[in-house]
Amino acid sequence: MDNKLPKHLGLIMDGNGRWGQRQQRSRLFGHQVGLQHILTVLPICFRLGIPIVSGYLWSLENWRRPSAEVAHMRHLLRTLGPPLMRMLHAQHVRIVHSGNRAGLTPKELAIIDEAVTLTQYNGPHTFNIVFNYSGREELVHAARRIATERIDPAEISEQLVNAMLSTPMPDLDLVIRTSGECRLSNFLLWQSANAVLYVTDTSWPDFGQRDLEAALRYYQEALCMPAHVRAVAEGQEPYCV
Numbered sequence: 001m002d003n004k005l006p007k008h009l010g011l012i013m014d015g016n017g018r019w020g021q022r023q024q025r026s027r028l029f030g031h032q033v034g035l036q037h038i039l040t041v042l043p044i045c046f047r048l049g050i051p052i053v054s055g056y057l058w059s060l061e062n063w064r065r066p067s068a069e070v071a072h073m074r075h076l077l078r079t080l081g082p083p084l085m086r087m088l089h090a091q092h093v094r095i096v097h098s099g100n101r102a103g104l105t106p107k108e109l110a111i112i113d114e115a116v117t118l119t120q121y122n123g124p125h126t127f128n129i130v131f132n133y134s135g136r137e138e139l140v141h142a143a144r145r146i147a148t149e150r151i152d153p154a155e156i157s158e159q160l161v162n163a164m165l166s167t168p169m170p171d172l173d174l175v176i177r178t179s180g181e182c183r184l185s186n187f188l189l190w191q192s193a194n195a196v197l198y199v200t201d202t203s204w205p206d207f208g209q210r211d212l213e214a215a216l217r218y219y220q221e222a223l224c225m226p227a228h229v230r231a232v233a234e235g236q237e238p239y240c241v
């Protein structure tokens with residue numbers, strides 16, 4: 001690939017349940033394989049030159065799923081979470097978390113916090129675990145912080161709002177959603193304001209290097225859009241004819 005690569009890639013890792021069922025197994029099996037599949041895809045992203053990846057693991061809305069599925073997801077976090085984090089640490093990946101702390105058990109918080117602390121000096125690659133997350137809730141939370149800290153309205157800027165998010169991140173350049181649905185499902189709404197959105201029919205557990213390269217080609221073609229459109233996306237004043 002040439003050098004026009006996203007600096008921050010968002011992955012909406014969808015389709016695990018359907019994939020499990022297509023294997024004549026359960027949706028829960030699909031979740032397990034999907035979680036482990038992160039370890040396959042992340043090194044490909046980093047090797048191709050993408051430094052930051054945000055992966056959507058579980059939304060606030062996902063807690064409304066059937067109790068067996070919710071219990072299984074909590075079980076997977078407890079059992080697969082720590083080895084997964086250690087393997088990422090061994091690859092020098094820095095781990096950060098976007099999402100609510102409220103609603104997680106002390107054990108779940110400890111797993112996330114230990115991973116963040118353990119890997120805080122790693123680099124140059126970052127994996128943002130988007131877990132227990134809602135884009136709208138993140139913005140509500142930021143608004144509450146601004147009000148609580150009694151910040152002068154004149155001081156409220158995009159930079160300030162960004163700093164109030166659960167983990168301030170650079171803007172997303174490209175968001176890939178697997179498994180066919182063309183929607184954001186409340187994923188990093190603020191951060192994806194100018195992102196290119198790419199949807200593939202491939203389910204997350206089948207997503208590999210070819211799919212990623214197809215997405216990157218789509219992204220590079222999108223960057224070739226007319227200059228006045230690109231100017232807006234890059235935050236510059238559009239020129240008028």
Ligand code: IPE
Pocket residue numbers: 013014015016017018019031034057058059062179
């Ligand atoms: C995405 O897979 C991962 C999570 C939400 C945990 P799904 O569980 O949404 O799988 P599908 O979309 O129903 O197939």
Ligand code: IPE
Pocket residue numbers: 012013014015056057058059062181183185
């Ligand atoms: C989005 O997928 C959330 C994750 C991938 C974690 P969902 O399957 O939950 O989204 P909807 O319900 O189809 O919008």
Ligand code: MG
Pocket residue numbers: 014015016
């Ligand atoms: Mg889904």
